[in-house]
Amino acid sequence: MGTTELITVIIPVYNRENIIKRSVESVIRQSFKQWKLLVIDDCSTDETFAVASSISDPRIQVLKTRKNSGAAAARNAGIQHAVTPYISLLDSDDMYHPDFLKYSIQAIESTNDSYGFTYTGVGDIEAYKEGEPVSRSVWTLPDRFSKFKKPYLYQLQVGTAAGITIKKEAFDKIGLFDESLRAAEDTDWFIRASEFYQGLPIHKNLIFKDNNLSDRLTINYSKNAFAYKVIMAKQSQEIQNSVFLMTRWYYKSMWLNFYSGNKKEATLDYKVLKAHKLADLKIVLTYFSGVILSRALFIKLHKKLAKLK
Structure with a gap:
């Protein structure tokens, strides 16, 4: 890994041979170029690993888990492999706006030690059009909850599919995702993280979700x-x-x-x-x-x- 790389994007993937290129190519198109991409194949039974490996870019590395263990374990494998100061998480069925990393790096590098991560607005992939990000109202923690020890236990509308960029040191402090969970592992992590860190919202649509897939964990x-x-x-x-x-x-x-x-x-x-x-x-x-x-x-x-x- 080159010394100029500031951020590692991690894509956990399982049986996405038909669409994995879409999420990977959205990283390749980033206006911010100092990135590393780790695609973590969770022992897919289709051609996902071969398709991802066929994409030619020296900044991309495709790894495979030892056994199928879920998205949390795949993300953890990528986090443990990463050495950059920042980590972004991208689901294999979603895609970034071309300026996602640019705005995320600008935001997270402007924070003090009380902030552990940033998150962005989310759009629908079907309505996605490349161009200038659209300003929008992004969730922020209500002031009445900020006084509590774990404020996200009271209200939380942030998840790993919400354009998350996290300081690597936050994982060192909080720990990794709970691999016993096959859903809501992000909810669990952010609740734990809120005891120590704030999250900074970026008021732009910078990540786009594919809501047409029938096997999304959210359903x-x-x-x-x-x-x-x-x-x-x-x-x-x-x-x-x-x-x-x-x-x-x-x-x-x-x-x-x-x-x-x-x-x-x-x-x-x-x-x-x-x-x-x-x-x-x-x-x-x-x-x-x-x-x-x-x-x-x-x-x-x-x-x-x-x-x-």
């Missing part, structure tokens, strides 16, 4: 429901000591379990809320809708209700 409800139970166990002390957190986390766990078809686990979550007198009208209606309706009808109804202000 794998069983994996997400399991992950949230693990996170809740890790953060149990803080959650049990806060009415706000108990309501927030058990309610989300409840509807995620209904989404995954696990009415038994959803009922256990509801019973916790009811026992602590936290089951308000919204929670009660959500619970009985989940019990009565089919999984598909409940998901459709809940998504509509979630859009209401």
